[in-house]
Amino acid sequence: MKHLHKKILLVSTFAIAMALLESAVVIYLREIMYPEGFSFPLSPMLPHLMLTELLREAATIIMLICIGFMAGKTLSQRFAWFIYSFAIWDIFYYIFLWILIGWPDTLMTWDVLFLIPFTWTGPVITPLLLTLVMIIFSGVIIIAAEKGAKTRIQIVEWTGLIIGSVVVIVAFVTDYLKHMLSVFSFSELFRIQNPQLIEHAKEYVPVSFPWLIFIAGFLLILVVVLRYSYRMNKTQYHSG
Numbered sequence: 001m002k003h004l005h006k007k008i009l010l011v012s013t014f015a016i017a018m019a020l021l022e023s024a025v026v027i028y029l030r031e032i033m034y035p036e037g038f039s040f041p042l043s044p045m046l047p048h049l050m051l052t053e054l055l056r057e058a059a060t061i062i063m064l065i066c067i068g069f070m071a072g073k074t075l076s077q078r079f080a081w082f083i084y085s086f087a088i089w090d091i092f093y094y095i096f097l098w099i100l101i102g103w104p105d106t107l108m109t110w111d112v113l114f115l116i117p118f119t120w121t122g123p124v125i126t127p128l129l130l131t132l133v134m135i136i137f138s139g140v141i142i143i144a145a146e147k148g149a150k151t152r153i154q155i156v157e158w159t160g161l162i163i164g165s166v167v168v169i170v171a172f173v174t175d176y177l178k179h180m181l182s183v184f185s186f187s188e189l190f191r192i193q194n195p196q197l198i199e200h201a202k203e204y205v206p207v208s209f210p211w212l213i214f215i216a217g218f219l220l221i222l223v224v225v226l227r228y229s230y231r232m233n234k235t236q237y238h239s240g
Contacts, residue, residue: 004142011081011085011088012085018064019092019093023100024096027097027101030101033045038103041203041205042112043202044201054115054116060089068081068083071085074145074152075152075153076153080142080145080151083134083137086131090127090128091128106124113172114172118173118177119204120169120176121175121206121209123209141228144232150235154231157224160220160223160224161224171210175209179204179207183200
């Protein structure tokens with residue numbers, strides 16, 4: 001157990017440091033692009049800056065995946081350490097933003113969450129709710145593995161996690177896509193060099209968040225986590 005505590009401390013420290021770095025980059029961008037404070041509609045980014053931002057986001061995910069592979073031994077353990085580090089990174093990202101610049105004002109403040117493949121937006125509380133479930137899920141896997149249990153995630157559980165995640169992502173991109181598809185076709189959204197597309201994107205202001213879609217995906221993920229937790233507890237009880 002001492003070895004596990006050390007690993008948790010190291011992974012957490014790495015994720016928190018990543019969060020500080022991430023928040024620093026965002027603060028610099030906002031100071032340059034939103035000198036009067038971040039707000040919608042979004043300020044346009046030059047093509048090379050947009051490419052840089054997309055690559056930065058991809059690099060962040062790759063770094064967290066690498067942490068998962070280094071910390072875990074099996075697929076389930078690596079997944080657990082990945083989602084754990086992701087959750088800690090995301091939570092402290094908002095903590096550092098609040099400490100350094102006093103943002104967000106509330107948990108219902110809208111934020112740009114991701115840019116791949118389309119702009120994800122939603123109230124700050126939505127990703128934080130997901131991080132709590134991720135911490136619970138990762139904790140169950142990590143502790144069960146430490147006790148010697150077989151922590152394999154079953155196909156039905158993977159299926160539920162994937163479907164739930166897709167539904168949640170749909171919730172995050174729905175409002176933005178409604179705005180863009182009111183003028184352009186879906187295929188045209190990938191033509192990022194189209195000046196008319198860029199001009200219309202600049203006019204996007206969040207209107208409403210599809211809570212029902214988000215809750216449906218969130219609950220599906222939660223059900224999978226509870227099912228897995230019950231299965232691990234049952235396995236450890238019988239083995240004991």
